[in-house]
Amino acid sequence: MADNYLEKKFEDLKNRGKIYQRRVRNSIDSLFKKNRSYRGYDSKYKVSLNELIKIIEINKLTPSARNQQVLRFKPIIENQAIEFTKKIKLGAALPELNLPFKGSEPNGYIIIYSTVPENKWVDIDLGISAQSMLLKAVDMGLNGICIGAFDKEFALSLIEDKRENLEPLLVIAIGKGNETIKLIPINEGDSHNYYREDGVHYVPKVQELIIK
Numbered sequence: 001m002a003d004n005y006l007e008k009k010f011e012d013l014k015n016r017g018k019i020y021q022r023r024v025r026n027s028i029d030s031l032f033k034k035n036r037s038y039r040g041y042d043s044k045y046k047v048s049l050n051e052l053i054k055i056i057e058i059n060k061l062t063p064s065a066r067n068q069q070v071l072r073f074k075p076i077i078e079n080q081a082i083e084f085t086k087k088i089k090l091g092a093a094l095p096e097l098n099l100p101f102k103g104s105e106p107n108g109y110i111i112i113y114s115t116v117p118e119n120k121w122v123d124i125d126l127g128i129s130a131q132s133m134l135l136k137a138v139d140m141g142l143n144g145i146c147i148g149a150f151d152k153e154f155a156l157s158l159i160e161d162k163r164e165n166l167e168p169l170l171v172i173a174i175g176k177g178n179e180t181i182k183l184i185p186i187n188e189g190d191s192h193n194y195y196r197e198d199g200v201h202y203v204p205k206v207q208e209l210i211i212k
């Protein structure tokens with residue numbers, strides 16, 4: 001038996017344990033649970049261009065209606081992100097809070113454009129793309145949110161590509177979320193509005209999904 005046999009065996013078991021822990025931590029269900037919409041981020045964590053590109057690249061693996069692949073993406077960080085933060089609206093259901101709180105604004109964004117006029121199939125691709133990118137972000141230890149309320153003219157002014165029909169459709173903010181978010185089960189007829197209590201953000205989720 002080699003001198004370091006036990007040491008190697010121990011190291012091997014430890015590594016297998018780590019891989020197992022990572023698998024459990026990032027199982028598909030846990031990614032979905034962690035994939036909440038964050039409206040407050042750790043400003044000390046600066047999202048890098050590389051991180052945004054890695055997230056965008058997941059779109060090379062997504063399905064697409066008629067495989068048209070009409071979506072294009074603009075990653076935004078640093079000064080452009082600071083400017084872009086002035087052009088978004090967060091937390092319409094909590095207008096009194098004026099989200100995001102000062103000092104917890106996102107500092108990375110991905111703007112999603114379509115190269116053809118928006119239609120049902122483009123929108124389905126858009127939903128798949130947005131959720132895929134958010135899950136990828138969560139898998140990388142980051143968080144995000146879809147933002148439909150943004151200044152489209154400003155989003156257009158950020159790109160050099162001036163081809164006809166290019167249309168900004170949705171924005172994804174990316175960062176290290178610094179909020180506590182909890183899901184609350186609700187019935188179909190209950191209010192769907194998210195709310196905050198004692199600093200916790202509660203998101204109601206309808207439980208009856210299957211129809212007869």
Ligand SMILES: Cc1cc2nc3c(=O)[nH]c(=O)nc-3n(C[C@H](O)[C@H](O)[C@H](O)COP(=O)(O)O)c2cc1C
Binds near residue numbers: 145
């Ligand atoms: C297409 C889409 C557009 C959205 N636009 C905004 C937005 O403009 N501002 C905002 O604060 N939240 C926006 N959200 C986030 C939703 O409010 C959020 O998904 C919902 O409250 C449920 O929370 P959860 O994502 O944590 O489950 C958007 C979500 C989606 C899917």
